[in-house]
Amino acid sequence: MTLRIGVIGTGAIGRDHARRINKVLQGGRIVALSDVNIASCEAVKNDIAPDAQIFTTGEELIASPDVDAVLVTSWGATHEQYVLAAIAAGKPCFCEKPLATTAEGARRIVDAEVAFGRRLVQVGFMRRYDAGYLALKKIVDSQIGAPLMVHAAHRNPAVPEQYVTPMAIHDTLIHEIDVLRWLLDDDYVSAQVVFPRVSSHSHAKLRDPQIVLLETKKGVRIDVEVFVNCRYGYDIQCQVVGEEGLANLPEPLSVVMRKDASLQNAILTDWKDRFIASYDVELQDFILAAAKGTASGPSSWDGYVAAITSDACVAAQETGAIVPIALPPRPILY
Structure with missing residues (x-):
């Protein structure tokens, strides 16, 4: 049917x-x-x-x-x-x-x-369906010991003029919020956002780049660089450091070329191509x-948790404080 x-x-x-x-x-x-x-x-x-x-x-x-x-x-x-x-x-x-x-x-x-x-x-x-993240989760679950830290980055070559600071959370980081929680089988307990020097490619209503610091219930510390005017391409990075080793998200398949006295490979520029x-x-x-x-x-529960976490990250953007993240009991349905 x-x-x-x-x-x-x-x-x-x-x-x-x-x-x-x-x-x-x-x-x-x-x-x-x-x-x-x-x-x-x-x-x-x-x-x-x-x-x-x-x-x-x-x-x-x-x-x-x-x-x-x-x-x-x-x-x-x-x-x-x-x-x-x-x-x-x-x-x-x-x-x-x-x-x-x-x-x-x-x-x-x-x-x-x-x-x-x-x-x-x-x-x-x-991203939970991406072959690279699935391969990374298999390693995290079985081969590097208990996760201790995660270093991640979400970089876009450029964004429209109407893209403003909170959108770095609601439109960009939202994917890391979900996939890292899934990857670690863990929930967040706090969020903080710090701002390095502002890129000259940004504008008055966008502080770019920014670094989001998350802590989980199990004590894992996560840092995610969000840089939406990096200029060089669409680049998603994730490294999980465990007690017995570390694991990196695989790079998208790309031919390595030697030409004009340089060693090079192409970097994608469109998110639709990266996760097609x-x-x-x-x-x-x-x-x-x-x-x-x-x-x-x-699930809807995952969407709800992502919304709570996003709100905490935006509050952290606005205040500079470490903002607690509190979740209600998870319904049996999920």
């Missing part, structure tokens, strides 16, 4: 997810589209999903008896309302990050899912689980 999927939000990521579902993956088909920009829906229908019905609102799409499962790839501020509607309808839902724009909103989703009694939501933290395979794997995972009426992978 083919899973009938509706996409709410047909911008860049929604369009790309629709393409992979209809043209790359197995078991799913795009049957419905919704976006505030109807022309965007029509473009996706014409190019990717000719049989899809266009709905005026996301709520109408979710309520349609012809839709089995939902992808929420709309503007972040709308995620909560659509995910809650999908839960109320009993339909599996894949939601791109953020799950909600506030921790309170994410908690409402957790509470609704717990009340429903079955997991329905998968959050789009695709992981998007395929995560959505195939969603389709398989949704066909059974449930969800797997990163």
